[in-house]
Amino acid sequence: MRGKLFDRLEGKEMKTKKVAVIGASGYSGEELVRLLLNHPHAELVAVTSRQNAGQTLAQVFPKFASHPKSKTLRFSEPKAGLLAKQADVVFLALPHGVAAEYAVPLLDTGLVIIDLSADFRLKSAESYKEFYAHDHPAPDLLPKAVYGLPEIYREQIKKASLVASPGCYPTSILLPVIPLLKAGLVKSAGIIADSLSGVSGAGRKVEADYLFCECNESVRAYAVPKHRHLSEIEEQLSLAAGSDVTIQFTPHLIPVNRGILTTLYLAPAEKLTGGKISACYATAYGQEPFVRLLEGDSLPDTKNVTGTNVIEIAWRLDPRTGRLIVMSAEDNLIKGASGQAVQSLNLRCGFPETAGLV
Amino acid sequence: MRGKLFDRLEGKEMKTKKVAVIGASGYSGEELVRLLLNHPHAELVAVTSRQNAGQTLAQVFPKFASHPKSKTLRFSEPKAGLLAKQADVVFLALPHGVAAEYAVPLLDTGLVIIDLSADFRLKSAESYKEFYAHDHPAPDLLPKAVYGLPEIYREQIKKASLVASPGCYPTSILLPVIPLLKAGLVKSAGIIADSLSGVSGAGRKVEADYLFCECNESVRAYAVPKHRHLSEIEEQLSLAAGSDVTIQFTPHLIPVNRGILTTLYLAPAEKLTGGKISACYATAYGQEPFVRLLEGDSLPDTKNVTGTNVIEIAWRLDPRTGRLIVMSAEDNLIKGASGQAVQSLNLRCGFPETAGLV
Amino acid sequence: MRGKLFDRLEGKEMKTKKVAVIGASGYSGEELVRLLLNHPHAELVAVTSRQNAGQTLAQVFPKFASHPKSKTLRFSEPKAGLLAKQADVVFLALPHGVAAEYAVPLLDTGLVIIDLSADFRLKSAESYKEFYAHDHPAPDLLPKAVYGLPEIYREQIKKASLVASPGCYPTSILLPVIPLLKAGLVKSAGIIADSLSGVSGAGRKVEADYLFCECNESVRAYAVPKHRHLSEIEEQLSLAAGSDVTIQFTPHLIPVNRGILTTLYLAPAEKLTGGKISACYATAYGQEPFVRLLEGDSLPDTKNVTGTNVIEIAWRLDPRTGRLIVMSAEDNLIKGASGQAVQSLNLRCGFPETAGLV
């Protein structure tokens, strides 16, 4: 099957693509809309949201009200047939379980789908059921989906009709760990990931736990010891290691709007030196536009990445314990969600990978 | 040597003790002053600070200005002889290195000293030099000092002339881990402590790193992999385990005023069950007024302990990894510093242990 | 009518009173419970809340879990008859409209009521209807209610069977302005009050506007130009001035948990001098335990009053504009709500006015 986008792209110069966002009322959806409104090669032609249907972008997101399109583009009800006529690429910013329902008919029309939910991130429908507590709504599509981590799956994304954009925590863990595992520099057993996330990671859920007074001047772990994101983290790490990987993952909620800081504890394989680690990361990410390898005394700080699609990575080899500590910082809504999805858009459409992201 | 306090206490009913605070201008000192101003059995007779000498409490700490004593009690220059005449117990809230200088002459006059600095927390002067980068100023006193963690050293504190009140991070780590090590429920190797601290933990240092705009909307690790507090943590854990313990410790700075949340990763000894852990903690802390063992789904949250001398502890045994996760939350300035020091005061003077702390 | 409390108090030494809190699940109710649990002369015998009925205090408010009573005292359904048997004084921490329904039967049983809602703050049922958009549920009780601002109505509160505890914004405005109006130092026309409130002022409402990410890094005015609190502010200012007063009031929401800062703009009556203002405030509040008149360069700062029942007041006479600027700072949940209600309890029961509040 060749989608209509592929046909259109063939043999043509960089041309604006029409994009739509389904479920654009959450924080990731909002950030995605912001990025697409300012993208040099994408034209946002439709945004859908049941709760906001009929309202303009300016009404729903006052911060976009100065954009010329904000007063004309209105939220509509999501209808597959209509979207197929309007758009070349459709982003799904929907809850898991719901996203798959929309993906099926849209894929049938030949559209390219970039899904920000968890629905197509796993290869295993069993694992999905274990972690998401319901049967996978469209297991047949799982083999077709490409995991949208551009630094790892760049070539596959370029040809994908269904991109499963990674979760925010997984991105902050996979990018630092995968090169080390692939190079055999660390053991695949005993990995610990301790992550701190800003409150926007919970989405725009109107629940008491996320009220200002419940989060401000508060820090707490949650979903210990089995957070849903473990499923995709472990599946990807297992692919990198070539064997089953089980990790320890503890997410914490901290009072910032945005940002994830992850501290990783890894057991080196024998005779690991700093030089090998540096070389490994330089090879993996030295040319990557969105991975910043810190040098000298610098350590990742979320304030240096929020608002950008960059992930910062630094490491320390501890001579006292023999352990390797790796830290990463990213904006959970950008590199951890919408920015990464736009990066996939750029790859898929043949745009410069950094288009609309710097 | 029997100090004058001991003589005075003997055979008497609970009687007000006169206390002084040396170096009362930092956040811990301020919190200590607050606790002592409201203590039912302590009378604050002197506060010293070079930078604030001559000013009243009300001028330096506007928030105490409604306390009757705030307009009459003035900061003075710290002079050992004078303090010895005024006070029964002296608290040192000074930087490491400086505290020891004051402690020596004050101890000679027979006063009881409760030191909030790191100067007397270690038994080993070598370890002090390794971690604090200078020779210990008074190594002869090290064997006399009692580590002021009341839940562990209650009986020793009752008789101590020199109490070394623990650091904030160590308190958050030692209280959860010591009972498990003593009971042999966890291995002493491979312990990881990942801690998140509010900015007051850095003290009232006027440095760019602690400016509002540098901390707000920011999260970062620091002092990786060898923070100074490792020295006292490892010395105390080694005592509990009966063998040398080396741990991994990663402190992070998060944008709250107060609070430390520590997440601990521990390897169970064979056949560990939830029942054994519960029983271990219940035995160790079931009657402790300032340790709250969480039950059910509850996890520690700094907002539930800030402003109090309580430490919250909860744990999860992870069937997937076989690891034990323990979490604790405390107010770094109270249970992690000034409140714990007052708890030692209460023990030493024969006051109810909770006096002035609830 | 003489209530049973009055009978019990007569001719007796200070004796513990039994108190109940109806509607103890919001932030004000929680703070009230905290104060009453630690009150030396009050015994908390009942807390009610429909949504939490059956749960213990410890389950609903983890931060109180170390208090001995927290595991035995359970939330019950609010029933007037039962409460009448249990308590001497009942606090109502309920929404306006609902509070009055509970007040009527409880008053009939002879209990003393301290109401934290807006239901009995106004003398005028017409004004109530104008600002609260429904008929007053019990207009006959309005003349009996005493406005619970102790610094102004101390003697009346001592004898009241129904105390209407003031709103948070009104407290921050009335205490600074009333003495000036009574002394004729400022004009009653043209008063402007510009107030900044922490998010807890909105209560524990689970609404999108109060989510962390909507409040953090945000500042906004709201309810411009006619906030409900105007009704009680203007009624009280009119009483002080002896003529009708209409003011401008603009509340703003700022990202702190607690605290109200109010900046007042006043037109001096002729020949106003700084000496007269100082003298006026010294006369009004010089002996008040909970009013702190700032001197020198100091200006009110919410961080110096949060956690206390104190209101800070400072003023500046501007020679350039001829205007008087008065600023106040308070904790909206304590002096602006629960602390002030306990202050009324103390007055009503003959306890020291500061009992349980320092």
Add this chain to the structure above:
Amino acid sequence: MRGKLFDRLEGKEMKTKKVAVIGASGYSGEELVRLLLNHPHAELVAVTSRQNAGQTLAQVFPKFASHPKSKTLRFSEPKAGLLAKQADVVFLALPHGVAAEYAVPLLDTGLVIIDLSADFRLKSAESYKEFYAHDHPAPDLLPKAVYGLPEIYREQIKKASLVASPGCYPTSILLPVIPLLKAGLVKSAGIIADSLSGVSGAGRKVEADYLFCECNESVRAYAVPKHRHLSEIEEQLSLAAGSDVTIQFTPHLIPVNRGILTTLYLAPAEKLTGGKISACYATAYGQEPFVRLLEGDSLPDTKNVTGTNVIEIAWRLDPRTGRLIVMSAEDNLIKGASGQAVQSLNLRCGFPETAGLV
């Protein structure tokens, strides 16, 4: 005198201009660097800072480290002669008093200067001395300087050799008030401006007042009643009114990184209607790319403008008091400083006014 820039521009298509920033180490300087690095028609050729001389942009500002230029562009010592050879336009991001010293020799070389300090904002050297407490360092230049508020002085900025970019508070006050004064809709007497500013407004000053723990959970007024910005606000309002204007201005510090919210209290001239106000603002700003006139129930919120060069304005006519309330929100570092300076750059160089700002 015709500067070299003007010569170069004449008769040419839009061409990249070389720009330099002197004093680029504060928050405004950093934001200016960020904007210029991403400006489509400006090339940042030099940044100077005594404290950072020799370091690269990436070392000083980790958040720019992914920009290709960040590792090659180094901070230098500021030298007029050198800058004149390198740049067409020089931005001064220096403290008042210091900026003028640099401006004089640079102007002599024919460069265009855009000054972000207060040094050239006033026409009156006497007023400068009154508010800044020292003689003006270059009073002869005052008549040549153009006040860089593009919405008011667009045509003058296009031809200016010295642009005095407005202060953050003044921008938030002048844009809402000037059109009303010019149209005679409000009285020039009795204007009150109550402003709330994020902490970055204080610059990167390493002072105790701006430490995280002193600002977080704190709100306070400062510089009451005579803040320095009054001088430029009143000079500009007087020009708009055609007569001397004296206003009341109260700045407050609130715990956000960025954003100013100003609430203005104005006395309408006779028979003011909402229609007239709407029409006045629509005429003044209906076509302005960076002024957003809010409609319906919307009120300004700093979170909707931070990160942008937009100022939001809304108003309410209060039938109870007869007063007009106008509110504005802006990012103090962008529309209140660096963004506005870039807006002036665009005007002066003939670039699209929004270049690099959307």
